[in-house]
Amino acid sequence: MSDAVVETIDLxxxxxxxxxxDHVNFTLRERELxxxxxxxxxxxxxxxxxxxxxxxxxxxxxxxxxxxADVVGMRPHEVVRMGVGIKTQxxxxxxxxxxxxxxxxxxxxxxxxxxxTAEVQRVIDEVGLADIARRQVGExxxxxxxxxxxxxxxxxxxxxxxxDEPAAGITGAEVERLVVLIRQINQSASVVVVDHDMxxxxxxxxxxxxxxxGAVLTEGLAPQVLADARVREVYIGNRTQ
Amino acid sequence: xxxxxxxxxxxWGWFLAAAAVLLxxxxxxxxxxxTVLLIWALFALSLGLMWGYAGLLSFGHSAYFGxxxxxxxxxxxxxxxxxxxxxxxxxxxxxxxxxxxxxxxxGRISDVYMGVITLVVTLILFKFMSAxxxxxxxxxxxxxxxxxxxxxxxILNVPGMPEISLFGxxxxxxxxxxxxxxxxxxxxxxxxxxxxxxxxxxxxxxRCELLGYSVPAYKTAIxxxxxxxxxxxxxxxxxxxxxxxxxxxxxxxxxxxxVWTIVGGVGTLxxxxxxAMALGxxxxxxxxxxxxDNSLLLGLILVVVVLAIPRGVVxxxxxxxxxxARIRVQRAGHGRVRQRATTVRSGExxxxxxxxxxxxxxxxxxxPGTGGRLPAQRAVRP
Amino acid sequence: MDYxxxxxxxxLYMIAFLALISAxxxxxxxxxxxINLAHGEFVMLGGYTTxxxxxxxxxxxxxxxxIAPLVVGLVGLIIERLVIRFLYGRMIDTMLATWGLxxxxxxxxxxxxxxxxxxVAAPLPGYQLxxxxxxxxxxxxxxxxxxxxVAMWVVLRHTRLGLVARGAMxxxxxxxxxxxxxxxxxxxxxxxxxxxxxLAGGVLAPLTGLLPASGGAYIGQAFIAVITGGAGAVIAxxxxxxxxxGVVSQLVSFAYSPVIGEIAMLALAIILxxxxxQGISGRFFRNSQ
Numbered sequence: 001m002s003d004a005v006v007e008t009i010d011l012x013x014x015x016x017x018x019x020x021x022d023h024v025n026f027t028l029r030e031r032e033l034x035x036x037x038x039x040x041x042x043x044x045x046x047x048x049x050x051x052x053x054x055x056x057x058x059x060x061x062x063x064x065x066x067x068x069a070d071v072v073g074m075r076p077h078e079v080v081r082m083g084v085g086i087k088t089q090x091x092x093x094x095x096x097x098x099x100x101x102x103x104x105x106x107x108x109x110x111x112x113x114x115x116x117t118a119e120v121q122r123v124i125d126e127v128g129l130a131d132i133a134r135r136q137v138g139e140x141x142x143x144x145x146x147x148x149x150x151x152x153x154x155x156x157x158x159x160x161x162x163x164d165e166p167a168a169g170i171t172g173a174e175v176e177r178l179v180v181l182i183r184q185i186n187q188s189a190s191v192v193v194v195d196h197d198m199x200x201x202x203x204x205x206x207x208x209x210x211x212x213x214g215a216v217l218t219e220g221l222a223p224q225v226l227a228d229a230r231v232r233e234v235y236i237g238n239r240t241q
Numbered sequence: 242x243x244x245x246x247x248x249x250x251x252x253w254g255w256f257l258a259a260a261a262v263l264l265x266x267x268x269x270x271x272x273x274x275x276t277v278l279l280i281w282a283l284f285a286l287s288l289g290l291m292w293g294y295a296g297l298l299s300f301g302h303s304a305y306f307g308x309x310x311x312x313x314x315x316x317x318x319x320x321x322x323x324x325x326x327x328x329x330x331x332x333x334x335x336x337x338x339x340x341x342x343x344x345x346x347x348g349r350i351s352d353v354y355m356g357v358i359t360l361v362v363t364l365i366l367f368k369f370m371s372a373x374x375x376x377x378x379x380x381x382x383x384x385x386x387x388x389x390x391x392x393x394x395x396i397l398n399v400p401g402m403p404e405i406s407l408f409g410x411x412x413x414x415x416x417x418x419x420x421x422x423x424x425x426x427x428x429x430x431x432x433x434x435x436x437x438x439x440x441x442x443x444x445x446x447x448r449c450e451l452l453g454y455s456v457p458a459y460k461t462a463i464x465x466x467x468x469x470x471x472x473x474x475x476x477x478x479x480x481x482x483x484x485x486x487x488x489x490x491x492x493x494x495x496x497x498x499x500v501w502t503i504v505g506g507v508g509t510l511x512x513x514x515x516x517a518m519a520l521g522x523x524x525x526x527x528x529x530x531x532x533x534d535n536s537l538l539l540g541l542i543l544v545v546v547v548l549a550i551p552r553g554v555v556x557x558x559x560x561x562x563x564x565x566a567r568i569r570v571q572r573a574g575h576g577r578v579r580q581r582a583t584t585v586r587s588g589e590x591x592x593x594x595x596x597x598x599x600x601x602x603x604x605x606x607x608x609p610g611t612g613g614r615l616p617a618q619r620a621v622r623p
Numbered sequence: 624m625d626y627x628x629x630x631x632x633x634x635l636y637m638i639a640f641l642a643l644i645s646a647x648x649x650x651x652x653x654x655x656x657x658i659n660l661a662h663g664e665f666v667m668l669g670g671y672t673t674x675x676x677x678x679x680x681x682x683x684x685x686x687x688x689x690i691a692p693l694v695v696g697l698v699g700l701i702i703e704r705l706v707i708r709f710l711y712g713r714m715i716d717t718m719l720a721t722w723g724l725x726x727x728x729x730x731x732x733x734x735x736x737x738x739x740x741x742x743v744a745a746p747l748p749g750y751q752l753x754x755x756x757x758x759x760x761x762x763x764x765x766x767x768x769x770x771x772x773v774a775m776w777v778v779l780r781h782t783r784l785g786l787v788a789r790g791a792m793x794x795x796x797x798x799x800x801x802x803x804x805x806x807x808x809x810x811x812x813x814x815x816x817x818x819x820x821x822l823a824g825g826v827l828a829p830l831t832g833l834l835p836a837s838g839g840a841y842i843g844q845a846f847i848a849v850i851t852g853g854a855g856a857v858i859a860x861x862x863x864x865x866x867x868x869g870v871v872s873q874l875v876s877f878a879y880s881p882v883i884g885e886i887a888m889l890a891l892a893i894i895l896x897x898x899x900x901q902g903i904s905g906r907f908f909r910n911s912q
Contacts, residue, residue, distance in 0.1 A: 052451070080453035092451065094444035105441045108434050109453045156452065298715060348897050353658070353714060357850050358893055364843050365889045372882035492839055496722055503719060537730025543723025547716050548709060 005190040010062035020046040022214035038211030053079045085158030095138030106155035127151040143170035167200040249432025272413035279416040281517040287470035289513030296443030300356040301363030305334035305468035307489035309475025319381035322403040334472030342464035346457035367490035390486030506553025638869030639768035645845040647820030653857035661725040663842030669824025691825025692818040699817020732835040745829040847892040
């Protein structure tokens, strides 16, 4: 419990008859980089939403601690104010505003007026958004909007970063750039990444937690997890030798 | 690098010119009609501020206009001097709006339901005030008067000197200064972080929440400010008509301010002002003849504007103007210059606004033709 | 004892009244998510159609049950083709445009019929209930409403039209997949909704005086009833909300005064909307019609 950035105890979330998250005990240490993988419907995004308050929790759902603080019952903006940055599964950005304006809004809440402009510039440089800084976000390609959203997350200077499918819809060189960026973020923040792209996850080289049917199936480093027969089974659906 | 477009900027040239025209007007022409036009313009400005920049459409903004009018009348009859009543006329609508707004926004209701609730509030006030005929319905010395309203209350006077009434040209100046002042206040709000966050909320409420902003708090705040301005307009209106009737709360009144704002242009501050003044003038002219029915024309205008000029007259004109500038640049034949012109236009993003901007409301029902599903049945993605 | 019967009948009548004027709007909102603010004027038009027919010597039953729905249905069709169909997906714009249409219709009716109130004679005699004189026509209204809702339920549940409509309501693509043009489905739905409003207006004409502005009274209550009922289950939701409103408004009216009764109803609406943002049907009737 002591140096855990995120800790969930018996976290459970049900929707009607479906148990999306099933008594999950999860721990993330400071400055750790973790990947969550699992087939569709495994509960990864729901798990995220429980951490961020996007699903309103009660004590019946279990316990969730972020840097020791009990966040059960908190609203998303309260969780975020603690220092948590969230990139959602479907890019959630302000389409009618420019990249710079989006970043500014993110930076402003965390920093004062005077520093915001500088912070925005820092993020533009770090994420590589200079070319599109003045473009309206709604006009950008999907991959660019993903990067903008990551920029928004960074502009808040979080110590915990939750990225839900950051590699969705981007390929090749952009993925490599993303890996570098995430490692860079990891220097100053703890990071949890949810994704499907196994190449991407392998490139990140972190500890992997495998979800299946709402529960943690196994946990470990990439080579051993990916070689695990059970993992292959839940992904592919039939037994392999 | 300019980090934000012009929503907070005041074009001082235009503003001072307009202020000069307004302030010098009485020298050249009659002020009686222009006074009410300015009052209506202030009413529309209050709605336009909230609707255009925060994306909050109140279907019953007349509630706060009317509350301002009634509060002034009741207070001035009881107090006798007009300074406190004026203040109350601004405060009471603001407080009521704060309560109703908090109830709505902290309850996370969607756009549609906000429309319904605000409409119902003004309906309640209308019905209640219409039914208060009879001596038992009085607040202090002021009889509410039911459908006939409250006539013959003292007009605004010089603060501290109740004998000196501000009837006539001074009333015009009060209206003009109120409008100019509220315009400046609105611009100031928009230039602050507060205003920019409002625009962000309009664009994507969920994301603003995830940036750490308390969205309900911002919405309640702008709703309150808007109601305060509407209340001021209502108070001035009471002074101009020298009677307050339940009609200020009516559906007609609520519809008119929306029409003025839409026609003028949602997403700008000057649009609603001009729309209100123009259509207000039309209404007054029409009121004096019986050939074309008022409702018919108002309705026709609304339908045509919604279909043909979805963003309103002023933004359409602005777009046309910028389009011409771009064509001029393109014709000069320099590819790179064209690129720059496009990004300049993109930089002005906060004014590029659609009335039904998606991503705003949380629980708004999906529309037909988009393959939408009922909110209650949206599949839960793990 | 008689008094209790009177109260019950009044409550039933109130519920029927609300349900009747809400039916058309409920269909249109439930099926298409279109909030037609000219709905009140459709009801009003139904009333004036009945009036015109009555003056022209046409049998009043025929006028209110057949001609009124047909005429107003036609008006609805024209409006759908000319205005509504360009605005699907734009809910606020639809509300604004239909608000404009409502003003337009009021203006037209004022032009044709003048702005003073007119009335149509009630074609059914009153009766005695103990020491109270009751209007027999009220019973007819309750009957009509009952028949109407049963018919709606039957159509939605047991006919192909109903199935397609329910499918289109869930997902426009389903209607396409079944071979029906969703645009046509919407057109038909809106027309039927208008016709139902016309029926309501026609049937109610003898009871309520006719004014060009009377639509305003209808739209407020219908709107509130439909939104509170929710879009999920058109019939169940509307009946639930009108039932609730009818009971509350009448009881409060009897206890205090009609005005307070109306206000109580409006206040209740706010409370319900605040507590159940999806409407009653969204909360309780997830899987019904």
